[in-house]
Amino acid sequence: MTACLLYVTAASHEEALSLGRALVEARLAACANVLDGMRSVYRWQGELREDQEVVLILKTRADLADAATSRLCELHSYECPCVVRLPIEGGNPGFLAWIAAETDSVTTD
């Protein structure tokens, strides 16, 4: 099983938690880590803008990443949310097995 990490930004702590719960509930991710107090800088309609956001990190199987990304996009308050996928190339074998077990039977209701 190959695992990966999804790096997501959300508008608030509540949104990040709710997205994390939804993905773990549906077994599209094994766990979610929410880091508050992120300041983002980006260009919007030609102007540099800054916002307060929250980082959401999800650990899941690589072969579930597309389904997890689609679910995040459906649930997210942004029209085009930041969801980027970073490869996991190793780690604690027990934890990687736990990721596999926790995402074994995806529920898509």
Add this chain to the structure above:
Amino acid sequence: MTACLLYVTAASHEEALSLGRALVEARLAACANVLDGMRSVYRWQGELREDQEVVLILKTRADLADAATSRLCELHSYECPCVVRLPIEGGNPGFLAWIAAETDSVTTD
């Protein structure tokens, strides 16, 4: 277009924001995410040291990573700043396209 994530540490919130603004302004990055309150542990001249730092995460094109890294090193207050590049292997197609569009015409003034 292949994207990547640059993980940088800065001395302060102000430095991280100023680096983020400079890279986004120059279209060397599509966006910057600043996370405060990081505690770092490292060895300096044989002694273990700890400092308060700030994490700066930049999302850009893989083929701009070297130019973005050079610009960060020029602007950074450290002599040898932490800039490490993590591969992005997928994610929300719309967001990845946005990264490409936002870094399309690098300004090097």
Add this chain to the structure above:
Amino acid sequence: MTACLLYVTAASHEEALSLGRALVEARLAACANVLDGMRSVYRWQGELREDQEVVLILKTRADLADAATSRLCELHSYECPCVVRLPIEGGNPGFLAWIAAETDSVTTD
């Protein structure tokens, strides 16, 4: 030298710092970055659970990652800690050389 980043979660700031110090002391990592105030969501014995945790990010050589992961698992308060390894594919050449120099002579006492 190929470098990598280990993403770890710990139960407290003290635990994350102590793990970071131990790995840097033993030259199993060049540096450790601790980010507080992380909220995790996961399933435990069939129930969704949430905990306050701390993120620990370690930068080291790829060929030391397994040894570093084993040491983390020995020292960690959890039975099966999250240690996942993300590939570093480039960055500031000076900083990558610093990672190599700092992890050159691993002490395993």
